[in-house]
Amino acid sequence: xxxxxxxxxSGMQSTGIITLGNYLGALKNWxxxxxxxxxxxxxxxxxLHSITVxxxxxxxxxxxxxxxxxxxxxxxxxxxNCLFFQSHVPAHPQLAWILNCFTYMGEMNRMTQFKDxxxxxxxxxxxxxxxxxxxxxxxxxxxxxxxxxxxxDQLQHLEITRDIANRFNGIYGDVFTIPEAYMGKSxxxxxxxxxxxxxxxxxxxxxxxxxxxxxDKDTIMRKFKKAVTDSDGLIAYNDDKPGIKNLIDIYCAxxxxxxxxxxxxxxxxxxxxxxxxxGEAVADELAxxxxxxxELINDKAYVDGIMKENxxxxxxxxxxxxxxxxxxxxxIELPR
Ligand code: AQP
Numbered sequence: 001x002x003x004x005x006x007x008x009x010s011g012m013q014s015t016g017i018i019t020l021g022n023y024l025g026a027l028k029n030w031x032x033x034x035x036x037x038x039x040x041x042x043x044x045x046x047x048l049h050s051i052t053v054x055x056x057x058x059x060x061x062x063x064x065x066x067x068x069x070x071x072x073x074x075x076x077x078x079x080x081n082c083l084f085f086q087s088h089v090p091a092h093p094q095l096a097w098i099l100n101c102f103t104y105m106g107e108m109n110r111m112t113q114f115k116d117x118x119x120x121x122x123x124x125x126x127x128x129x130x131x132x133x134x135x136x137x138x139x140x141x142x143x144x145x146x147x148x149x150x151x152x153d154q155l156q157h158l159e160i161t162r163d164i165a166n167r168f169n170g171i172y173g174d175v176f177t178i179p180e181a182y183m184g185k186s187x188x189x190x191x192x193x194x195x196x197x198x199x200x201x202x203x204x205x206x207x208x209x210x211x212x213x214x215x216d217k218d219t220i221m222r223k224f225k226k227a228v229t230d231s232d233g234l235i236a237y238n239d240d241k242p243g244i245k246n247l248i249d250i251y252c253a254x255x256x257x258x259x260x261x262x263x264x265x266x267x268x269x270x271x272x273x274x275x276x277x278x279g280e281a282v283a284d285e286l287a288x289x290x291x292x293x294x295e296l297i298n299d300k301a302y303v304d305g306i307m308k309e310n311x312x313x314x315x316x317x318x319x320x321x322x323x324x325x326x327x328x329x330x331x332i333e334l335p336r
Pocket of ligand 1: 015199
């Protein structure tokens with residue numbers, strides 16, 4: 001709790017330009033919390049997590065700045081929320097090291113994301129990838145977060161965070177708040193336009209599978225035109241028609257319409273018309289975000305100022321927890 005408010009923490013990796021999936025599944029829902037007086041929100045650019053997969057330094061820098069500006073361009077208020085870079089708060093890797101010593105190999109071995117990512121990057125199965133969930137536990141526990149909005153894919157990591165926190169508290173007393181999954185308005189899970197059986201992803205090798213937040217209207221329309229559907233030409237919402245279902249999900253998430261309403265609206269129309277309508281709706285949704293982004297990315301002084309203020313705010317809360325942890329573990333405080 002901070003000043004009687006519950007604490008919420010989330011973030012995204014700066015591994016590329018974020019997708020419509022990241023936006024509809026996470027960022028847009030965070031923006032809805034701007035005016036919730038009962039929640040203190042921390043949103044990080046998770047750049048430390050990003051290097052578990054090899055990154056080009058210049059691109060990582062660019063992607064980090066882009067993501068930070070997109071947080072604000074999408075509507076996250078940098079005064080009401082704390083928007084910061086994970087690498088600007090050294091307490092994250094410091095706490096992660098300590099928590100590593102309270103985490104068992106067997107627990108990490110069970111993590112399905114590690115298995116998936118290790119298979120995908122077989123040439124670089126580094127220990128950072130293996131201990132990723134411990135850094136994530138540090139991210140969450142440093143801010144004494146009560147709530148963490150998580151997709152199904154991250155539930156296992158939240159569970160391990162709770163296990164580590166409970167283990168630590170069991171030895172040293174009540175140091176950490178035990179976080180819960182935040183089940184606010186559930187964000188849509190957006191699938192790849194080229195393979196609706198897998199989620200839309202910023203690091204997808206097929207550029208036509210993902211709508212990136214900075215894609216221009218022509219690109220958006222072209223990608224939707226190429227979206228994989230099926231051959232029966234019927235607009236219906238069910239699991240046998242994953243391509244159409246995904247297009248309707250996107251349409252509803254963007255317009256706020258219901259699935260039934262959307263299915264009625266498109267009844268009797270061809271797939272071409274559906275794709276065009278979804279493309280138009282997405283382009284309309286992203287246009288103001290892109291306009292604001294262009295303003296922000298050209299105002300380095302303003303963004304740098306926000307970055308500094310927010311890093312100081314995040315560090316204040318993170319260091320408070322870290323100091324407590326270090327004292328409990330038995331480290332000597334540096335004399336003032
Ligand atoms: N397709 C999606 N639909 C809905 N939500 C999604 N999220 C990601 N993809 C979709 C949500 O976005 C947040 C940030 O994700 P992340 O950057 O930490 O990493 P990720 O989940 O691994 O996202 P990507 O785009 O697939 O990244 P890469 O390609 O680097 O692995 C999370 O809240 C996530 O649920």
